[in-house]
Amino acid sequence: MKALDRLLPLIQNETLKIWKKKRFFVIVLVLLILIPIFTYAQFRINETNKKNFKDWRNQLVQQISEYQNILSSDRIPEEWKRSRRIAVQQLQYYLDHDVNPNSPDGVTFTRSFLSNAVTLFFPLLVLALASDLVSGESTAGTIKMLLTRPVRRWKILLSKLLALSLYVSLIIVVSAVLCYLISGAVFGYTGWDMPVFTGFVIKGSSVESSFVHAIPQWLYLLMEAGLIWVSAMSVALLSLMVSVLVRSTAASIVTMMAAVISGTLLSNMTSSWHSAKFIFSVNLRLTDYLEGSPPPITGMTLGFSLIILACWGIASLAVSFFVFTKQDILN
Amino acid sequence: MQLAKQEAGQSAPQDAVLLVRNVKKQIGGKPIIKDVTFEVRAGEIFGFLGPNGAGKTTMIRMLVDLIKPSSGEIRICGEDISRHPEAALRQVGCIVENPEAYSYLTGWENLEHFARMQRGIDNERIREVAAIVGLDDRIHDKVKTYSLGMRQRLGIAQALLGRPKLLILDEPTNGLDPKGIKELREFVRMLANQGFSLFISSHLLSEIQLMCDRVAIISHGKVLAVGTVEELIHDADNYVVWQFEQPEEGRRLLAGEGGVELVQEHEHRIDESLLAGMKEALITAMSPDRISSLVEKAVRAGIGIVSVHSIAPTLEQLFLRMTEGESIG
Numbered sequence: 127m128k129a130l131d132r133l134l135p136l137i138q139n140e141t142l143k144i145w146k147k148k149r150f151f152v153i154v155l156v157l158l159i160l161i162p163i164f165t166y167a168q169f170r171i172n173e174t175n176k177k178n179f180k181d182w183r184n185q186l187v188q189q190i191s192e193y194q195n196i197l198s199s200d201r202i203p204e205e206w207k208r209s210r211r212i213a214v215q216q217l218q219y220y221l222d223h224d225v226n227p228n229s230p231d232g233v234t235f236t237r238s239f240l241s242n243a244v245t246l247f248f249p250l251l252v253l254a255l256a257s258d259l260v261s262g263e264s265t266a267g268t269i270k271m272l273l274t275r276p277v278r279r280w281k282i283l284l285s286k287l288l289a290l291s292l293y294v295s296l297i298i299v300v301s302a303v304l305c306y307l308i309s310g311a312v313f314g315y316t317g318w319d320m321p322v323f324t325g326f327v328i329k330g331s332s333v334e335s336s337f338v339h340a341i342p343q344w345l346y347l348l349m350e351a352g353l354i355w356v357s358a359m360s361v362a363l364l365s366l367m368v369s370v371l372v373r374s375t376a377a378s379i380v381t382m383m384a385a386v387i388s389g390t391l392l393s394n395m396t397s398s399w400h401s402a403k404f405i406f407s408v409n410l411r412l413t414d415y416l417e418g419s420p421p422p423i424t425g426m427t428l429g430f431s432l433i434i435l436a437c438w439g440i441a442s443l444a445v446s447f448f449v450f451t452k453q454d455i456l457n
Numbered sequence: 458m459q460l461a462k463q464e465a466g467q468s469a470p471q472d473a474v475l476l477v478r479n480v481k482k483q484i485g486g487k488p489i490i491k492d493v494t495f496e497v498r499a500g501e502i503f504g505f506l507g508p509n510g511a512g513k514t515t516m517i518r519m520l521v522d523l524i525k526p527s528s529g530e531i532r533i534c535g536e537d538i539s540r541h542p543e544a545a546l547r548q549v550g551c552i553v554e555n556p557e558a559y560s561y562l563t564g565w566e567n568l569e570h571f572a573r574m575q576r577g578i579d580n581e582r583i584r585e586v587a588a589i590v591g592l593d594d595r596i597h598d599k600v601k602t603y604s605l606g607m608r609q610r611l612g613i614a615q616a617l618l619g620r621p622k623l624l625i626l627d628e629p630t631n632g633l634d635p636k637g638i639k640e641l642r643e644f645v646r647m648l649a650n651q652g653f654s655l656f657i658s659s660h661l662l663s664e665i666q667l668m669c670d671r672v673a674i675i676s677h678g679k680v681l682a683v684g685t686v687e688e689l690i691h692d693a694d695n696y697v698v699w700q701f702e703q704p705e706e707g708r709r710l711l712a713g714e715g716g717v718e719l720v721q722e723h724e725h726r727i728d729e730s731l732l733a734g735m736k737e738a739l740i741t742a743m744s745p746d747r748i749s750s751l752v753e754k755a756v757r758a759g760i761g762i763v764s765v766h767s768i769a770p771t772l773e774q775l776f777l778r779m780t781e782g783e784s785i786g
Binding site: 138 | 521524525545551558559561566573716778
């Protein structure tokens, strides 16, 4: 308890510094601009669908038959077909159980926005906070003041880490809340109790539906946010390490951006390169497992991805703490 | 200010506040610091003098645990900096190179930030140090609006915050205007009078000469000499410049004396401006104690004396002599 008493003021310091740097305001501002744009896009889609289809069942039937047309074509590569085949089975499942997977309401919009944001958007927001956490102090020279106070170096890094975790959590919560508030104004603040199916087990190109069960959308949203948190935290830990290793903030941001973006690109083209599944950024799409979308590389499961992300996270923590406590401050 | 006096005065005067023994440091296989030993006593202003690239900054960073020594020991108030960094650093306030502060925070917030990093510092103490450095009227402004001199003061306020026994200032006069330098000098003297020990590095020899009680001279990672400014000057060549009415006879007289060495025109290190207007001056290296007996001798021999100047070498000359043959970066 006493150790915590000594740590709290340090966490307060780090939290205050991130706050006063106004990074978080920028993030909120970005959200306030982006969410209305996506809400409008969704609104237009809904309008078009209303014009073209009698109701959502009609639309789903149309979509399924479109996919089946693709499946019967010879010119389509086998991998594409595989994901379409899985999609057809899932849509059919929703149709059979009379549940609209794309119900136009605030909560559904929030759910799909969050799951689309997990690979690029959230990592980017996390980078905006984490990249200069240590390198920023090096660049400004304040690291010299920070490390010559009578506080052990590991405590300083730990307080930075805890402040970062706090902000990562806050980003996800604020994104979800803003998303719901803004989109709800257009689509209505409903959809909390709508059932969502989860537990699709993908075996090759078919879907095993014996584990499929419906959960209320609020619970789904909560689970989704949890997975996004894990994914975002692994990005945070990695960029904290880069921030410790690279003294320039710009270099630190570029390094992490390259890592995250290359991972996203890789997951679209690694179906035949199996060991790519050990790369951290290929595993960021944790929400896909909840949805039941096919993983980028066959054989990847939620458990596998969690273990890979945990390994990367622990390794980068170990490197961060080792280097930060041992390194000579020369600049 | 009275507070600082009470606390700093607690240690016995003979105590070495800072003890550096056989410290070596290699960076990337290159020896940067080669065996440095010195100590700073309670209440003294210790100068750390050397040209740029001599290893001053590396040494200072080792004193405050930013760099770990390859070997040797550093003790602050008896606490080993490598083994008990928390205990040792509690006794130190420092500014390493430039006075850095978070520019997006106000001066007050900066001080609060550093106050949270050590025990027993309340708002009263923050107000106090802000007043000591004369920053009380601008303390609630953002640091990015501060001038360099104000940042320097904020840096010193930050250093004083924890009521340290030892203050380490790295090149404190860098970037200050002459007025600022004079203020700083008075401020440093005031702190020393209150019982603080100060460790001040500089590449400007005149600065150290004006400010410090004792000096260590460092070059190429080695301490060339440690001592009081007077001692070091005493060890150095003492020049006596003679002007006779009959220069030739005077020269003969001086040349015949043991312990008096005539110095050739281009070999001395006296500031040329001092010799300007002294016609046919004879420059000798000798102890000033012998001046009066030599004057008597000259008078008895009928050699008229125009003037006799005893010129103590400046630290500048001292330094040149010590680092003879080495290039100065």
